[in-house]
Amino acid sequence: MSYSCWIIYNGYLQSNKFIDFANMFDHAANTAGDNTTIYRNDEIMTLIANNLIVNGKQVQRPDYVIFTDKDIYLAKQLEILHIPVFNCSATIEISDDKIKTYQALKFANIPIPETIVAPKTYGLPIHLDNSYIKYVMDTLGFPLVIKETFGSFGEQVYLIENEAALYKKIGEIGGKPFMFQKFINTSYGVDLRLQVVGNEVVASMKRVAENDFRANVTNGGKMMAYIPNDEERRIAIQASNAIGAHFSGVDLLFGKDGKPIVCEVNSNAHIRNLYDCTGVDASHAIIEHIHRVLNSTNK
C-alpha cells in the first residue's frame, strides 16, 4: 500500500543537516511509493481545532507524518487530528528532556549512569547547601559530569574535576535545569551509536574522540562502523522501547568490563553520519517499519 506523507522539519534551525535529514526521508518514502511533501513547522498552523491549515488554507490530512523536529505542540496537534506521527509527540518530549529519558530508562530497569537531578528553581540561580554538595561529591566522586537537561552535540555536558569547578559550573548554569552524573571513566571519549528501528538494530558505529571526554562527532569524534554484541543490541532496543520510540539513535557508554550503559536516546537522531560511516541509510528501514505499522492498523 502507498500513503500520503508529510515530512516536517524546523525552519528555525539554520544548519543544512536538518533539511538533509528531511530529504533522506523524502527519498526513502518516495522509493516506497508514498506521495510526500516536506513542510517547515511554521507552514502548518497549530490551531486547536479540527482543521488543518497549511500556508493559510485548509487542507486534507496526510496518512502519516514523519516529524524530524521537536515542535512538540505541533506534533501533538496533528495527533489530536488522528494523524499518525512518527515519532509521536510523547516520545519526542521524553527524548528532548534528558531527565525524563533517564527516568523512563530507570523505570524499565535499563542501566544508566548514577544521576542526581538538581531541584527546579523557576529560572532563579540555584543555591545548594553544603550537605547537598557533599552528598553529590561523596556519591559520584571526581571527576563527575554536570549535564543540562536540554542540550545536543555534547555542548551542554561538562566534566567537573574538583569542588571549586563544581561550584563554578553550578553558578554558570544559573537557573537552567541540570543534573549531576557519575562519570563513566571506562568510556572516556568513546561511545556507541546504535540505530534502532522497531525491535531491530539496523546500523551501528563507534565514536572516538582523541582530545575530549565527549565522543560526539560534532565535537570532533571519529566514526567507525561497529558490530554490536547481543547485550548491546538488547539494551539499545529496550531503551528505544522504554521511551516509546518507533526508531531512535541510542548512545551506549562502556561500563566496567565493557557492560553497556545507556547515555542517551535520540528520537530524531541524524542518520546521515551513520550512513556516511556504515553505508546503511536507516531511512529505508524506518519507512518500511512505518508501513508495517500503518498496514496493521488499517487492516
Ligand SMILES: Nc1ncnc2c1ncn2[C@@H]1O[C@H](COP(=O)(O)OP(=O)(O)O)[C@@H](O)[C@H]1O
Ligand atoms: N556520564 C557520562 N560518563 C562518561 N561520558 C559521558 C557521560 N555522559 C555523557 N558522556 C559523553 O558525552 C557525550 C555527550 O553526552 P550526551 O548525554 O549524549 O549529550 P548530547 O545530547 O549533547 O549528545 C556522550 O556521547 C559521551 O561521550
Ligand SMILES: [Mg+2]
Ligand atoms: Mg548524545
